[in-house]
Amino acid sequence: MPELPEVETVRKGLEQAMIGRTLTEVILRRENLRFPFPEDFASRVIGSKIDSIRRRAKYLLIDLDDGQVILSHLGMSGRYTLFDAEKVNQFETNGDIDRSSRFGSATGFDGRHDHVEFRFDDGSTAVYTDPRRFGIMDLIDVGEETIHPLLESLGPEPFGDWNSKQLAQRLFKKTTSIKVALLDQRVVVGVGNIYACEALHRSGIHPQRQSKTLVRKDGKPTKKLDLLVDNVVQVLEKAVEAGGSSLNDFADVNGSLGYFGHQFQAYDREDQPCLKAGCGGTIERITQSGRSTFLCPRCQR
Ligand SMILES: [Zn+2]
Known part of the structure; x- marks a missing residue:
């Protein structure tokens, strides 16, 4: 997709x-x-x-x-x-x-x-x-x-003025897992399954972690949440630069294929070694809300 x-x-x-x-x-x-x-x-x-x-x-x-x-x-x-x-x-x-x-x-x-x-x-x-x-x-x-029914409830654009303070407000007291929250278009738009997995892996955050544990008691973002927002923006920017990834039957407008896919660190790498320096863990696949999640249980907490 x-x-x-x-x-x-x-x-x-x-x-x-x-x-x-x-x-x-x-x-x-x-x-x-x-x-x-x-x-x-x-x-x-x-x-x-x-x-x-x-x-x-x-x-x-x-x-x-x-x-x-x-x-x-x-x-x-x-x-x-x-x-x-x-x-x-x-x-x-x-x-x-x-x-x-x-x-x-x-x-x-x-x-x-x-x-x-x-x-x-x-x-x-x-x-x-x-x-x-x-x-x-x-x-x-x-x-x-x-006001269009399909667009009216969309959350902020990741490349807009989105920041960890805003995200913390959204996630305050939420028990939803952080990965499911990232995929929620009311929280932030356009972060799909691949890039959610990648950003969480880079941030060392376990995809099943409850969202509220990334927000401080005063409603401000934790350092981990700051890091996550930075990584979400970065993986998306990198992918845009690379011309988008090309999975399944999707090809970009010119029919040429992107290559961000070759740079995945977690996504679609089940049973392969974690690429984080010094980690030594193995990438696992789990299912969340019917979607595959790839994570390293050793460095994502
Ligand atoms: Zn790891």
Whole structure:
């Protein structure tokens, strides 16, 4: 599943390809992804120019010049593939373009999961492919993002003014385990399973530790919590730099693969030695809230 760094990578890729382009055609090959597409989606966005592309948590906000915003979430397996005019022409149209994608050899699955195509005035095309269809595409007015049901209860952005003082307030007296708390989008957005495991390992904090034990009695953060916030931001920043990791069937917007995966210290390293200098422990896998957690029981307390 794409996590925040991957979505940020996609945002940058779309930004390079779409800004200043005007939508000339939008092809929808289904009625819905996770939810139905907005009514008259294509006709409402055709003729609009892309002004900017923002990100809120794992949502992409594609700003149109008429004040509308295309809201896009990649779900479990969504991805965009970009084709410039020259590339587009290399793919032969065969049959009914409204029913079948011609980009299958590039997007995979014979194009069966190319549910949306955005075509632009310069002849370029962005194809949205989503085999599992947990993705979301909606159309809202600018400003509505703060009150949209999917976005209104989202917590702070890790790259914003998020800090350990804020986190301590959230976790005060909470008995939830710290890992489950980090995955809670009301606590902080965009910290997925991989990066939660990594940040906890780097901070020497046991994932099952009760959140409240990282907050002092006066509600202020402990040193450990300070360290955790620093490490969450750092692992996310590193991953953004590396172009996002590439797991399962996710590929970034250009179809190229990131490489942060090779740098995991805990995640997906069950039974392998802990990489922390002098630790000598072995990485274990446990399950928390139905998700795998990787930890070193020797140096994480
Ligand atoms: Zn260790």
